[in-house]
Structures are given as structure tokens and as C-alpha cells.
Amino acid sequence: MIKVLLLADTHLGFDLPSRPRVDRRRRGPDFFACTRRALEPALAGEVDLVVHGGDLLFRSKVRPGLVAQALEPLLEVADRGVPVVLVPGNHERSALPYPLLASHEHLHVLDRPRTVRLDLAGTRAAVGGFPCERDEIRDRFRALVSGCGLREADAAIRLLCLHQTIEGARVEGHTFRSGRDVVRGCDIPPGVAAVLCGHIHRSQVLRSDLAGRALAAPVFYPGSVERTSLAEREEAKGYLTLEIGADGQPGGRVISHEFHELPARPMVCTSVDASGLTSAELEQRIREELGAVSAEAVVSLRIEGELLPGSGRVLRAQELRSLHPPSMTVAVRLPSPVSASRRRS
Numbered sequence: 001m002i003k004v005l006l007l008a009d010t011h012l013g014f015d016l017p018s019r020p021r022v023d024r025r026r027r028g029p030d031f032f033a034c035t036r037r038a039l040e041p042a043l044a045g046e047v048d049l050v051v052h053g054g055d056l057l058f059r060s061k062v063r064p065g066l067v068a069q070a071l072e073p074l075l076e077v078a079d080r081g082v083p084v085v086l087v088p089g090n091h092e093r094s095a096l097p098y099p100l101l102a103s104h105e106h107l108h109v110l111d112r113p114r115t116v117r118l119d120l121a122g123t124r125a126a127v128g129g130f131p132c133e134r135d136e137i138r139d140r141f142r143a144l145v146s147g148c149g150l151r152e153a154d155a156a157i158r159l160l161c162l163h164q165t166i167e168g169a170r171v172e173g174h175t176f177r178s179g180r181d182v183v184r185g186c187d188i189p190p191g192v193a194a195v196l197c198g199h200i201h202r203s204q205v206l207r208s209d210l211a212g213r214a215l216a217a218p219v220f221y222p223g224s225v226e227r228t229s230l231a232e233r234e235e236a237k238g239y240l241t242l243e244i245g246a247d248g249q250p251g252g253r254v255i256s257h258e259f260h261e262l263p264a265r266p267m268v269c270t271s272v273d274a275s276g277l278t279s280a281e282l283e284q285r286i287r288e289e290l291g292a293v294s295a296e297a298v299v300s301l302r303i304e305g306e307l308l309p310g311s312g313r314v315l316r317a318q319e320l321r322s323l324h325p326p327s328m329t330v331a332v333r334l335p336s337p338v339s340a341s342r343r344r345s
Helices: 028-038 064-079 098-102 137-148 279-291 311-315 317-321 337-344
Strands: 002-007 049-052 084-086 107-109 114-120 123-129 157-163 194-198 204-208 214-221 238-245 253-261 267-273 298-304 329-333
Touching (some): 049 064, 049 123, 194 238, 267 279
Parallel strands (some): 049 084, 084 107, 298 329
Antiparallel strands (some): 114 123, 204 214, 238 253
């Protein structure tokens, strides 16, 4: 049996400018902190393999210093002798320095369809996959999997690692059913213990397709390590550990899995109706509204109604920061002129 740690969608570099123009709490350190927390079991020698399911970085074009900073936690794990397999996601395919990473014997990047063979706790394992593909993946998926050579690998445990959307994956208010960038459930290959996947930010396990037919192998999404949008405000964030046995069926089988929640910052939506409020009254109303949520929260504050002349100064960044603790991150959403005119009518 081997133990695998699966994390994904760390989006390192998000809200972390190299030369910030405004002195406020940034969200960038939150993503690094949660990533490091997720890797603690690996640094403590409690797992045999780490798989990063992609989107290590928050976008494809970033400064070289950020790439080095983002890779540092994974390299620390690799330096401990724990193998790390990284699947390039859609956000960082062009940014990772593959030749540099290839020089580390314990860090493996699936930069093309291929399979890595590893000796894990005395068990032969094969980990295969390919970088995120968005161009007609629905029709090309089987060929890409075949090109990895995973199912032909002489190994007791086989794992397929992806950064894709699988049929049946869910996000807030939506289930992915079809589309050129959605993989059919029936195309999940047999002969593997599990599909370890990034790209979907909600943690979930897929065991059947939308018709109720069992998948050839379960699909595990750990979700993102931090909240990246308001749509994720109700979701727990974390990583997965899986125990995988070499007996029972070709390619092995998942014996157990566990979701580990990370201390992601709370995300809150709130609103203030500014109609008829003087600047002093609006300031007080905002202070009360923000005072009712956690001081660590990431807040989306919606201003509704029509602002009186002069009251808009309260919403200037410097003024607004005086109305909440420095540990809070606040973004203001103002009504559009179109919607405002509609309300007046």
C-alpha cells in the first residue's frame, strides 16, 4: 500500500504584485500559506508521493522570481526524497522552466504525454498523464491517454494525472455535462487505480457518469487550496490523501481517501443601500456592516441605490480602509449607470 497526497489549483502569485501601489492586505500570501500547509504531511515523511494537479501559478506569463518562489515548496518536498509529480495546468504551461525541473531526480513534470515509473514503499508504481488540453479534448482524450503508455507500464499501481474537466464534475450552480473541453465518463480508462485531477476548484469524487454507469476508475478532485472567486465562498478548501493498494485489480485500487480542510479565509458578500444617506451616514452604515463579519474576511461590498452628491468620497480606497481592520480585504461593487437609471424609473 502507498499513501498519496493530492493538491491542485494553488494559483500562486494571485494578488501578489512585485511593486504594490497600495498598502493593504494582499491575498497572495494566503495562497502560499495554504500550499505550504497542504504539503506538511509530505515534509514530515507521512506520504510516499505528492501529486500536484496543475495551475501551480495564477497565470501563464509571470516574472521569473515568482516561478522560483512557487516551486520552492515542491522542491523542499523533493529534497526530502518524496517524489513529486506535477501536471501543468492551463495557467502555467508556458511558464514552468522544464529543463531546470528535470534536473531534480524527485521532481517529475508531465510536460507531454508520458509515464513516470517510481518505486514507492517497495511497490512499483506508474504515474502518467499530460498537460492541460483545451482544444477538442473530448475527441482527443483517448488518444492522449494511449500516448502516455500508462496502461502498458509494468507496475502494481497505476495513476492517471490530469488537469481537465470530467463529465459530472460540479461547481456552484452547474454540472459539466458536455462540450469540447469536457471528457466523457465512459472514456476514463480501465487498468488504473484512480484519476487524480485538477482544474475544478470544488473538492469532489466522481464514481459514475451522468447516466449512472460506474466509471472504470474513480476521479478525485482535491479542489483549490484557497477561494479564488465569490462562487467558492461556501466551499471548504483543502487537499486529499489517498491510500492505494496493489492488490485486488489491475493497476491497484483506492482503499481509502480523506479530505483535509485548510484554513482558507472566509469570503463574504454584503451590501449597503446608500439611497438618501449623507456621507457621514453612509460611513457609519459601512462601518457597521463590515464590523459584523470576521476581521479576517475577504469581503465583497455592494453599494446599492443612488449616491448623494459628495457621499462617494467614503468609497475612496484610503477612506474605505479606515472603516475596517487591516486584516480584512474589501472590494466595493458600485451599481452601473444603467441599473441605477432603471431603479429611478
